[in-house]
Amino acid sequence: MGLILHLVRKDFRRVRVLLGIWCPILILSVVLDAKIELYLDGRGPAQEVGTPSSAEFDLAVFVLVGLLVVFFDLLMRAAIVSKLVHDDATVGSTAFWLSRPITGGTLLASKATLLALSMIPADIAVQMVTSSHLTGSVSSSEFFLMPVVATAVFMMLAVLTPSLARMAVLGGIIAGVTWGAFLVLSWLAMPLVGGEGIVEAATRSVTQSPPWLLLLGVSIAVICHQYLTRRTKRSLVMAFSGIPVFLLLLTAGWF
Amino acid sequence: MNAIIQTKELSRRFGRTEAVRNLSLDVPRGSIFALLGPNGAGKTTTIKMLLNMIRPTGGRATVLGTESTRLGPSEFTRIGYVSENQELPDWMTVQDLIDFCRPMYPSWDQDLCRQLTRQFDLPLSRKIKGFSRGMRIKAALLVSLAYRPELVVLDEPFSGLDALVRDEFMRGLLELSDRTEWTVLVSSHDIDEVERLVDWVGVIDKGSLRVSECTASLEARFRSCQLTLESGGRLPDMLPDSWLLPETVGRTVRFVESVYKEGTGDDFIRTVMPEAREVTVSRMSLKAIFMALARTYRSQGREKEWA
Numbered sequence: 001m002g003l004i005l006h007l008v009r010k011d012f013r014r015v016r017v018l019l020g021i022w023c024p025i026l027i028l029s030v031v032l033d034a035k036i037e038l039y040l041d042g043r044g045p046a047q048e049v050g051t052p053s054s055a056e057f058d059l060a061v062f063v064l065v066g067l068l069v070v071f072f073d074l075l076m077r078a079a080i081v082s083k084l085v086h087d088d089a090t091v092g093s094t095a096f097w098l099s100r101p102i103t104g105g106t107l108l109a110s111k112a113t114l115l116a117l118s119m120i121p122a123d124i125a126v127q128m129v130t131s132s133h134l135t136g137s138v139s140s141s142e143f144f145l146m147p148v149v150a151t152a153v154f155m156m157l158a159v160l161t162p163s164l165a166r167m168a169v170l171g172g173i174i175a176g177v178t179w180g181a182f183l184v185l186s187w188l189a190m191p192l193v194g195g196e197g198i199v200e201a202a203t204r205s206v207t208q209s210p211p212w213l214l215l216l217g218v219s220i221a222v223i224c225h226q227y228l229t230r231r232t233k234r235s236l237v238m239a240f241s242g243i244p245v246f247l248l249l250l251t252a253g254w255f
Numbered sequence: 256m257n258a259i260i261q262t263k264e265l266s267r268r269f270g271r272t273e274a275v276r277n278l279s280l281d282v283p284r285g286s287i288f289a290l291l292g293p294n295g296a297g298k299t300t301t302i303k304m305l306l307n308m309i310r311p312t313g314g315r316a317t318v319l320g321t322e323s324t325r326l327g328p329s330e331f332t333r334i335g336y337v338s339e340n341q342e343l344p345d346w347m348t349v350q351d352l353i354d355f356c357r358p359m360y361p362s363w364d365q366d367l368c369r370q371l372t373r374q375f376d377l378p379l380s381r382k383i384k385g386f387s388r389g390m391r392i393k394a395a396l397l398v399s400l401a402y403r404p405e406l407v408v409l410d411e412p413f414s415g416l417d418a419l420v421r422d423e424f425m426r427g428l429l430e431l432s433d434r435t436e437w438t439v440l441v442s443s444h445d446i447d448e449v450e451r452l453v454d455w456v457g458v459i460d461k462g463s464l465r466v467s468e469c470t471a472s473l474e475a476r477f478r479s480c481q482l483t484l485e486s487g488g489r490l491p492d493m494l495p496d497s498w499l500l501p502e503t504v505g506r507t508v509r510f511v512e513s514v515y516k517e518g519t520g521d522d523f524i525r526t527v528m529p530e531a532r533e534v535t536v537s538r539m540s541l542k543a544i545f546m547a548l549a550r551t552y553r554s555q556g557r558e559k560e561w562a
Contacts, residue, residue: 006355006358094340094342095342096341096342096343096344098306099334101329101331101359102331103327
């Protein structure tokens with residue numbers, strides 16, 4: 001336990017600046033998200049007679065800025081996770097920790113502890129406070145699930161690569177394959193549910209928890225496997241074999 | 256022999272390339288063992304397999320009595336490793352690096368650490384990122400020796416270092432060797448770099464171990480021989496296998512005798528070549544022996560390729 005905390009302290013020193021930059025972005029992202037929800041629920045600022053487009057304009061600005069902030073939020077998450085993981089890479093044979101009295105399990109426990117003590121509580125706290133303050137109620141569990149899934153997926157990509165650039169390439173490949181397969185399945189389902197029906201079905205699918213829970217599970221399994229065995233090829237196979245199961249769950253109701 | 260490292264038919268493939276082939280090696284406890292070979296011979300791959308950084312595709316190795324694939328924290332607290340390829344946490348200062356490593360080793364010797372810092376002239380408050388190659392190697396060595404490891408593994412630690420830094424580094428190691436009971440395994444492509452340091456030599460070529468012997472024994476059995484043939488004399492068609500790199504210039508014949516026996520060696524030469532006169536036999540430096548072996552393996556390789 002002493003060694004795990006020692007490693008956590010070392011890692012925290014490494015990522016504290018990035019965490020400091022990320023927190024305001026996270027708050028802004030959640031505030032904008034909640035604002036957009038208020039507008040969509042018709043609880044935005046009272047509209048003056050004769051200026052019907054003002055609220056729509058505000059909403060459009062919120063959505064655009066919101067998307068930008070979400071993009072930066074994801075970018076910062078990827079950067080933090082990359083720094084955390086790639087500093088003690090599990091791929092290759094040149095990392096400093098490999099010749100030190102540190103096991104893969106200890107390293108994994110230290111990384112998981114740092115994430116559990118910093119990013120995940122920050123995610124949950126910021127979302128709970130802002131959503132209850134702005135909308136009067138705490139959001140549903142799906143609302144909290146997505147940041148955790150995003151962090152886990154980034155960590156999975158990081159443990160399979162030696163650098164942020166390679167991580168981006170692998171992420172691009174996995175996202176591309178998944179998105180391509182999703183489009184093909186949508187096209188195949190079109191005759192069954194119709195043109196408009198497929199949009200509705202797709203929207204319903206991506207807002208369900210089970211596929212994202214599966215993605216979280218696969219990511220955690222790959223992370224654990226890679227840290228404990230450092231068998232990258234097998235870990236990659238595990239990661240890619242999660243794609244068809246994820247798609248199966250996502251599109252189960254279409255056929 | 257009490258071996259601290261033992262390998263038996265250790266092999267490693269990368270796709271179609273066989274980087275290490277059936278390597279059987281014993282590193283005696285307490286020795287300073289040089290693993291020599293040209294670039295690409297398989298030295299780094301062997302060391303990485305020994306320290307469980309990569310898995311062997313065949314054979315096995317034991318280090319400190321433990322199977323290399325099962326090396327864990329208790330073994331790594333007794334092993335120091337420095338490599339030219341090793342990544343150091345660049346963002347740390349030397350002091351940070353010491354503070355990071357110290358709690359991992361129960362045997363950490365703070366006095367030795369201070370002494371090494373002074374000896375290597377390392378600035379404690381400077382970040383490793385801004386260090387030259389030599390300084391980086393010294394920083395790595397500092398945090399690999401301060402806990403008095405039983406086994407020190409140095410993978411090409413001198414390559415790219417200037418002569419002055421190399422000399423400082425070597426003197427530091429020699430001073431420590433006088434006071435410490437340890438085994439050192441050092442790999443190098445150049446015997447010049449380690450000649451002063453080692454008492455045991457292993458030569459690896461194309462992934463196979465060709466020689467593993469103490470330096471005293473090598474120096475005793477290798478001789479550079481030169482003789483002049485009587486006029487009309489010629490080199491016999493069949494020469495003993497132990498005569499390496501025979502060459503003739505006019506009536507002068509030169510070769511390296513690899514199993515020279517003090518007292519009877521000269522007689523043996525005269526028995527093989529009765530027309531020989533003015534036989535000169537001289538001792539060889541480790542560098543000359545290594546060069547002779549390297550040239551022999553290269554020519555044998557060519558012969559195999561031609562065959």
